Amino acid sequence: MTSRTPARLFSRLTPSTERTLADVLRTERAGGILLLIGTAAALIFANSPLSDAYTHLSEITIGPHALHLDLTVADWAKDGLLAIFFFVIGLELKREIVAGELRKPATAVVPIVAAIGGMAVPALLYVGVNTFFDGGSLDGWAVPTATDIAFAIAVLAVVGKWLPNALRAFLLTLAVVDDLLAIIIIAVFFSNDLHFEWLGASLACIVIFGLLLRKGWNSPWLLFPIAFASWALMHASGVHATIAGVALGLMVPAVARKGERTSLAEHWEHVWRPVSAAVAVPVFAFFAAGVAIDAEALSTVAGDPVAHGVIAGLVIGKPLGIVLATWLVATFTNAKLDRGLSWLDVTGMGMLAGIGFTVSLLIGELAFTDPDRVEAVKLAVLFASVLSAVLGAALLFFRDRFYRKLYERRSTPVPLPSNRMAKPHDLAKSVGVDPDEVGVEEGGEETSPH
The missing domain is CATH 1.20.1530.10 (Na+/H+ antiporter like domain)
Structure with a gap:
């Protein structure tokens, strides 16, 4: 298992x-x-x-x-x-x-x-x-x-x-x-003194804004007045x-x-x-x-x-x-x-x-x-x-x-014994860093902090 x-x-x-x-x-x-x-x-x-x-x-x-x-x-x-x-x-x-x-x-x-x-x-x-x-x-x-x-x-x-x-x-x-x-x-x-009629009108403008974007109508001359109206109506609503x-x-x-x-x-x-x-x-x-x-x-x-x-x-x-x-x-x-x-x-x-x-x-x-x-x-x-x-x-x-x-320690080349391959776990030990702190498991890959 x-x-x-x-x-x-x-x-x-x-x-x-x-x-x-x-x-x-x-x-x-x-x-x-x-x-x-x-x-x-x-x-x-x-x-x-x-x-x-x-x-x-x-x-x-x-x-x-x-x-x-x-x-x-x-x-x-x-x-x-x-x-x-x-x-x-x-x-x-x-x-x-x-x-x-x-x-x-x-x-x-x-x-x-x-x-x-x-x-x-x-x-x-x-x-x-x-x-x-x-x-x-x-x-x-x-x-x-x-x-x-x-x-x-x-x-x-x-x-x-x-x-x-x-x-x-x-x-x-x-x-x-x-x-x-x-x-x-x-x-x-x-929010205080809520006026639901203005809030509803603001939400309607926001929905229209979203529908126009979904249709691909991205002109600022069209969208900005609707956005400003939604803001003004929201302000008037008390929210x-x-x-x-x-x-x-x-x-x-x-x-x-x-x-x-x-x-x-x-x-x-x-x-x-x-x-x-x-x-x-x-x-x-x-x-x-x-x-x-x-x-x-x-x-x-x-x-x-x-x-x-x-x-x-x-x-x-x-x-x-x-x-x-x-x-x-x-x-x-x-x-x-x-x-x-x-x-x-x-x-x-x-x-x-x-x-x-x-x-x-x-x-x-x-x-x-x-x-x-x-x-x-x-x-x-x-x-x-x-x-x-x-x-x-x-x-x-x-x-x-x-x-x-x-990072500086890990970037410094360190010679290792010729009879073994240079692995991240060995490299970490050789520079005096705890392999678990660096993020290296024995036989595994190294995890960079960046």
């Missing part, structure tokens, strides 16, 4: 995921830098003599009153530009579901379970903190559940040159699932308008037609990702992250259970939930970590997932109406995201050095 070979967590990538990973690493690195610049600019403006001008700019109202589109500049950034960001997320989801890591249950279960754990534990920590201390509020339970893929990938690109690509793909896929769950949370828990962006992305075909080299979803993701990373998210950060940092604000954060819950959820809850969920999959299913990987790698990725920022700031603004509490939540998200980035970068930098030394 033959034994069943255990599945290896983070071992191989599908071709679609490899292309997605390359696209993300190419554009999100620059996007993360621009996001950081937008955040720094917001903090500088909000804490300088230009703070009044910054506030005035944010509150300028633009747009027609029809469908409640007379919005402030800050609201246009939050509800309008972020729809582009969520549209790209929709395209990513469609590709991952049809041709990527989420296509097969065996590979999809790990990031899905990890994302659920990485959202449930932070929410529980937040609820625990705000239940135990007086003055807390359970309204912000969803704030620490989100992961900012742009910041996380940017940090990973700086410190993780030698890390296995499968770990990078794990972070990407986990963040995509995390975004999907955050979208569901926004749609279910942060957060960014949900329309996700729904539109999910309507785009993710399988290449006859005569096409790539699917329309892959092509549009390549086109719109730079717009999202370089324009939509940094501009949103500029208007969302502008919070005054002074003694009074820091005192408020220090004494606010909501801020404590957000920080605990992102810094502690995220890595704890992701590692615990992944450990449960590895323990109770026929799946093991790939040879050469350690739980330190997974922990480092979990720490980077604690960079909540973009979606956390959005949920914070949706969850609270008190301006002082919104400011406290923003400061807490900023502090927790920076701390998570520093901790995750430090651990992954240490692991990156390990993988670099491992």
